[in-house]
Amino acid sequence: MNDIKLFxxxxxxxxxxxxxxxxxxxxxxxxxxxxxxxRAAAQRFKKxxxxxxxxxxxxxxRKGRNTGKKIMVINAVEAAxxxxxxxxxxxxxxxLIDAIQNVAPREExxxxxxxxxxxxxxxxxxxxxxVDLALRYLAQAINSKAFNxxxxxxxxxxxxxxxxxxxxxKSAAIRKKxxxxxxxxxxx
Numbered sequence: 495m496n497d498i499k500l501f502x503x504x505x506x507x508x509x510x511x512x513x514x515x516x517x518x519x520x521x522x523x524x525x526x527x528x529x530x531x532x533r534a535a536a537q538r539f540k541k542x543x544x545x546x547x548x549x550x551x552x553x554x555x556r557k558g559r560n561t562g563k564k565i566m567v568i569n570a571v572e573a574a575x576x577x578x579x580x581x582x583x584x585x586x587x588x589x590l591i592d593a594i595q596n597v598a599p600r601e602e603x604x605x606x607x608x609x610x611x612x613x614x615x616x617x618x619x620x621x622x623x624x625v626d627l628a629l630r631y632l633a634q635a636i637n638s639k640a641f642n643x644x645x646x647x648x649x650x651x652x653x654x655x656x657x658x659x660x661x662x663x664k665s666a667a668i669r670k671k672x673x674x675x676x677x678x679x680x681x682x
Contacts, residue, residue, distance in 0.1 A: 498524035500547060501572050504579075504587050513595045515621045520546050520591065528568060542622055547571070549625075550590060553633035554651075560637075573648035578656060586655075593658035597631050597667045598624035601678040614681040628667070632658060635666035 499505050506522045519542045528548035534540040541549065554560060554567045575586035582589065603614040619627070632654060640650050657665035663672075 498526060500525060500528070500587060501575070502526060504575065504585055506587060509585065509588050509591055511591055511595070513598070516595060516598065516625060518542070519622045519625045520594065522546065522587075528571075529564065539622065542625075546594070546625075547587065547590065550629055550632070553629045554636065556633060556637050558637075570647045570651060573646075574651035574655070577648060577652035581652070581656065589655055589659045593632060593655045593665075593667075594625060594628045596661045597658050597665075597671050598628040599671045599674045599678075600624070602674055603678050603681045614677075616678040616681045628671075631667035631670045635670070638666065 506524050509522050511517045511520055511522075521543050523543070523545050525545045525548070528545055528551055530544060530548060534544040551564065551567050551571055554571070555562065555564060560567055578584070578586040578589050599619060601616055601618050604617050605612050606615045607613075635658075636651055636654050639645075639654065640647055643650065645653075654665055654667065658667050661668060663669055
């Protein structure tokens with residue numbers, strides 16, 4: 495299995511997931527092309543077994559310009575991974591994992607109603623939802639920056655992933671996470 499590399503370039507063997515809660519829900523199954531043709535869509539929680547790079551690619555296919563253009567997004571992510579490797583000389587899959595771990599929020603709020611009075615209550619987030627929210631925040635940040643910008647789509651993906659992996663507030667995904675946790679802190 496160690497001869498199978500993502501895009502025939504990046505090995506999934508030496509990738510470290512430091513967040514213990516997310517280890518079970520971030521799949522690093524070796525895959526060459528991240529395209530499983532929707533095999534995980536039929537069963538609940540099956541997406542935890544899907545490769546994390548493919549889940550990231552699927553999140554990037556948002557409404558609007560990239561809807562249904564999976565091959566285009568796969569090529570953009572491959573180019574972004576090449577840019578990340580050229581800038582940092584690190585495995586870009588490790589940069590993606592670090593970005594997901596930094597962007598994943600730990601608590602959020604929910605509405606609790608007592609006798610017609612609604613209040614916000616701070617709650618912990620399940621690990622699978624943490625990964626889902628992290629991927630959503632990264633995809634939203636990338637898509638909002640890609641609109642009406644002179645940079646190419648792969649450059650924007652690379653910049654956002656590098657900023658999120660460094661836990662830098664230049665990343666819109668990091669700012670979104672901090673805002674969510676700040677609201678949850680005030681609702682305690």
